[in-house]
Amino acid sequence: MGLIGGGLVDRSATGTVAKERLAFLAGLFLIPAVAALAMGGASTYVTSNWAVLIIAGLFVGLGTRIANGCTSGHGVCGISRLSLRGIVATVFYIGAGGLTVVVFKHLLGVI
Amino acid sequence: MAFAAGGVFGLGLLISGMTDTREVQGWLDVFGDWDPTLAFVMGGAIIPMAIAWQLTRGRTPVVGGSFPAPPEPRLGRNLVVGSVMFGMGWGLSGLCPGPAVASLSFGGVEGLVFLGAMVAGMIAAPPVKARLDTAAVAS
Structure with missing residues (x-):
């Protein structure tokens, strides 16, 4: 976006x-x-943990602009025109998102 | 026109579950209780979008302006670092930029805090990006 x-x-x-x-x-x-x-x-079910909210928000804002796109920009608009950058970005953010959920939900229990 | 486009986009995000942080985190939770629903949302969005891109060939938008230029083929450190950061934030919160705005009316004060932090991150991004660029050149 x-x-x-x-x-x-x-x-x-x-x-x-x-x-x-x-x-x-x-x-x-x-x-x-x-x-x-x-x-x-x-x-x-937005978390009520403000530390998580603020860190997550900062990362989403920084990441979206540094990578020039997010789920809709790289994922939907990029993959649909077979953009290499869109595909690479999507692989990395889904991978990072999956790992983050594993670590913070299952190992640390923060979210 | 832009209002309608934003509205339809937001409505789609709401109905498909992209504004529900539990669904998003359930989808990312591949090693836990994985909920595959959102893969269909993404696939369902990519297919019509691919057709739409085909239709833009050799045409100009009826509402004026021009269609986006062909994608830039170069991969860089920015793309990878930015995407990893974005993915981490997305996994932590279950929110990405579109749904963060679409769910503001029912996301409570937490949704606002997230949006505020996200905008702060966006403001802080250009210098970080410039530094990553120079780092990439130096190495």
Whole structure:
């Protein structure tokens, strides 16, 4: 979701592009909000451990911008056009994610 | 148009379970109680997207602008280091950037804390990236 970096952080875009990015973010926030209300709530289980939240958030933000993409950018948009970078990125982030869950859930019991 | 695109994307994330951190962590938990559902979400997203990429050939977007340039073929340290960091954060929290925004309305104060830290990470990224670039050149 490079658009999040683009809409919230990268202020280099101006005019229509900047407006489009903000409109995209607004839709991404508002439409699920309305849908969740209509469905009588949605389930998510974000950890209440603030240390984990902050470290995870920092890593996701840093990683997404350093690698130029995340699940949607490299995973969906990259693999679908057979981009080598997209495929390599996806292998590494799924591998790292899987290992992290093993270590922090099963070995350390933090999450 | 962009609002609608964001909305449909968010709706898809919500319905498919990408905004549910337990499902995401269940999918990443290959050595534990593995839940394969999200592999279908990703596969289901990649197939129409592959068709969409084919359709963009030789065309221009009806809403103006241009389609993204062909992918950059070079692999670098940034790609690997960034992806590993992203994967670790994703595994720890069960959240990645799209779902973090899509689940804000029901993710509680924790969702906001995550988003705040994520934006801070995004702001801090360019200098780290530049350092990785020079490191790659030096070695």
